[in-house]
Amino acid sequence: MKVLVPVKRVIDYNVKVRVKPDQSGVDLANIKMSMNPFDEIATEEAVRLKEKGIVSEIVVVSIGPQQAQETIRTALAMGADRGIVIVTDERVEPLAVAKLLKAVVEAEQPGLVLMGKQAIDDDNNATGQMLAALLGWPQATFASKLEIAGDVATVTREVDGGLQTLSAKLPAVVTVDLRLNEPRYASLPNIMKAKKKPIEPKTPADYGVDITPRLTVVKVAEPPKRSGGIKVASADELVAKLKTEAGVI
Amino acid sequence: MAVLVVADHDRSALRDTTHKTIAAAQAIGGEIDVLVVGSGVQAVAEEAAKIPGVRKVLKAESEALDHAVAEAIAATVLPLAANYDAILSPATTTGKNAFPRIAALLDVMQVSDVIEVIDAKTFVRPIYAGNALETVTTTDAKVVATIRPTTFKAVAAEGGSATIESVDAPAASVTASFVADEVTKSERPELGAAKIVVSGGRAMGSAEEFQRVIEPLADKLGAAVGASRAAVDAGYAPNDYQVGQTGKVVAPALYIAVGISGAIQHLAGMKDSKVIVAINKDADAPIFQIADYGLVQDYKTAVPELMAALEK
Numbered sequence: 001m002k003v004l005v006p007v008k009r010v011i012d013y014n015v016k017v018r019v020k021p022d023q024s025g026v027d028l029a030n031i032k033m034s035m036n037p038f039d040e041i042a043t044e045e046a047v048r049l050k051e052k053g054i055v056s057e058i059v060v061v062s063i064g065p066q067q068a069q070e071t072i073r074t075a076l077a078m079g080a081d082r083g084i085v086i087v088t089d090e091r092v093e094p095l096a097v098a099k100l101l102k103a104v105v106e107a108e109q110p111g112l113v114l115m116g117k118q119a120i121d122d123d124n125n126a127t128g129q130m131l132a133a134l135l136g137w138p139q140a141t142f143a144s145k146l147e148i149a150g151d152v153a154t155v156t157r158e159v160d161g162g163l164q165t166l167s168a169k170l171p172a173v174v175t176v177d178l179r180l181n182e183p184r185y186a187s188l189p190n191i192m193k194a195k196k197k198p199i200e201p202k203t204p205a206d207y208g209v210d211i212t213p214r215l216t217v218v219k220v221a222e223p224p225k226r227s228g229g230i231k232v233a234s235a236d237e238l239v240a241k242l243k244t245e246a247g248v249i
Numbered sequence: 250m251a252v253l254v255v256a257d258h259d260r261s262a263l264r265d266t267t268h269k270t271i272a273a274a275q276a277i278g279g280e281i282d283v284l285v286v287g288s289g290v291q292a293v294a295e296e297a298a299k300i301p302g303v304r305k306v307l308k309a310e311s312e313a314l315d316h317a318v319a320e321a322i323a324a325t326v327l328p329l330a331a332n333y334d335a336i337l338s339p340a341t342t343t344g345k346n347a348f349p350r351i352a353a354l355l356d357v358m359q360v361s362d363v364i365e366v367i368d369a370k371t372f373v374r375p376i377y378a379g380n381a382l383e384t385v386t387t388t389d390a391k392v393v394a395t396i397r398p399t400t401f402k403a404v405a406a407e408g409g410s411a412t413i414e415s416v417d418a419p420a421a422s423v424t425a426s427f428v429a430d431e432v433t434k435s436e437r438p439e440l441g442a443a444k445i446v447v448s449g450g451r452a453m454g455s456a457e458e459f460q461r462v463i464e465p466l467a468d469k470l471g472a473a474v475g476a477s478r479a480a481v482d483a484g485y486a487p488n489d490y491q492v493g494q495t496g497k498v499v500a501p502a503l504y505i506a507v508g509i510s511g512a513i514q515h516l517a518g519m520k521d522s523k524v525i526v527a528i529n530k531d532a533d534a535p536i537f538q539i540a541d542y543g544l545v546q547d548y549k550t551a552v553p554e555l556m557a558a559l560e561k
Binding site: 011013014016017019026093094095098117118120121122123124125126127128129130131132133134138139140141142144154157158159160161162163164165166167168169172177178179213214215216217218219220221222223226229230231232234235236238239241242246248249 | 316317318319320323341342343345346347348349350351352353354356357358359360361362371374375376377378379380381382383384385386387388389425426427428429430431432433441445470478481482487488489494495497502503513514520523524525526537539540541542543544545546551554555557558559561
């Protein structure tokens with residue numbers, strides 16, 4: 001079975017973002033970028049399925065600027081087989097990403113799409129569900145456990161209040177949660193090998209998909225700042241403050 | 250204008266996330282209908298009908314809808330969509346799962362996790378783990394949005410008398426099917442709705458210590474229990490206790506963080522709390538930058554003293 005893993009290049013999760021003074025967006029100039037953490041988990045899971053002999057080929061796809069290639073290289077170094085980069089400098093929303101991925105799925109015919117549950121930049125948590133909808137495939141979101149037997153995926157999902165187990169007939173879209181696995185680090189020899197693996201360049205026009213955003217960003221602002229607090233010396237003082245000053249207990 | 254709100258409920262009662270989503274619907278304006286899905290939900294539909302300002306309650310009864318499988322919810326909502334200018338759900342895991350599927354089938358870009366309604370087409374939502382707030386205007390004909398419940402004030406529960414209508418429900422899901430639920434049992438208030446939350450972090454060191462320290466303090470305050478990702482990953486607390494960008498977003502009146510350093514991803518889930526208390530032995534922990542009251546002390550000393558002080 002072939003697996004498709006979509007990955008996104010995002011601001012590194014440890015970076016504290018700054019909003020631009022003109023409120024047009026956040027400042028991404030000279031900021032460290034990395035693979036979206038959830039996509040690393042999806043890549044890791046695909047590689048583990050390949051190691052178990054369930055998966056024969058892992059295709060990684062990324063949509064974004066030319067540098068999205070670096071993100072694909074990271075996935076190739078983790079064990080993916082080849083990449084597709086769909087190059088555009090436009091802002092691409094989940095709906096447009098889902099349409100592009102649908103076209104890639106139709107061309108590649110994977111048995112499973114494994115992807116992150118959300119990107120840590122736009123925090124939408126939508127692309128996987130949208131892709132499943134457009135393909136008419138079942139979806140299993142927020143997966144913390146994935147088992148594949150024949151053409152059925154059994155997925156344990158993290159939901160409010162606990163866990164839920166679903167079974168989905170393949171092909172399906174599975175979006176992964178943090179708890180699914182611990183992604184591996186790429187070793188130096190694997191990073192070198194990844195440089196020889198192929199990455200096919202494409203554009204949105206190759207797939208005939210209109211990526212015009214549906215949402216217009218009016219402005220991006222800083223959240224309100226909390227006023228500075230105080231340090232108390234003891235638990236007694238803390239309880240007194242909470243009772244009299246804050247009035248919350 | 251008409252707005253459809255998909256209700257969040259536990260099959261015996263509405264959750265207050267529904268009342269908060271109705272508040273967002275009121276901000277959009279127009280007639281408001283509420284859709285209740287699941288089997289045996291007549292009582293829930295009647296409860297929704299009592300909410301002032303609700304025009305009618307639509308009830309889709311089917312066992313296929315009991316476990317909130319996205320395919321089944323989408324199949325119920327889609328035939329109704331033509332009648333509405335906006336379709337809203339609370340941004341719970343159920344809403345987050347089903348709504349993008351609905352949006353894509355309507356060829357609409359979803360507006361996720363709305364924290365403020367500016368007008369019928371313009372919304373504010375957090376991005377980058379809540380470190381920036383994005384105002385967006387949709388150019389789509391229809392609005393499909395999930396609403397972050399913590400930022401809206403619940404509408405009244407009594408005073409209305411809407412009619413209840415049955416609508417078509419799918420018989421069974423053909424694609425994904427439900428296998429099992431594993432619900433975390435708790436006598437405490439629900440994390441998302443609690444007035445007070447006590448959270449523990451990595452400093453607890455073990456699940457036993459977490460239960461020994463955090464849970465009695467929470468019980469004394471009538472609080473819900475939360476945890477940082479570090480505590481959840483280490484197995485000290487169950488996954489659904491996690492507060493943060495990838496867990497639950499809470500905004501209680503009082504949030505007490507015990508042994509939590511305050512990573513960006515954790516702050517994303519609690520920085521809108523009214524009063525934040527941090528107990529940490531590291532005076533340089535980032536949590537102190539947003540805490541209203543900080544106590545620099547080992548939790549092993551601080552929590553017992555806090556328990557004693559609460560007794561007084």
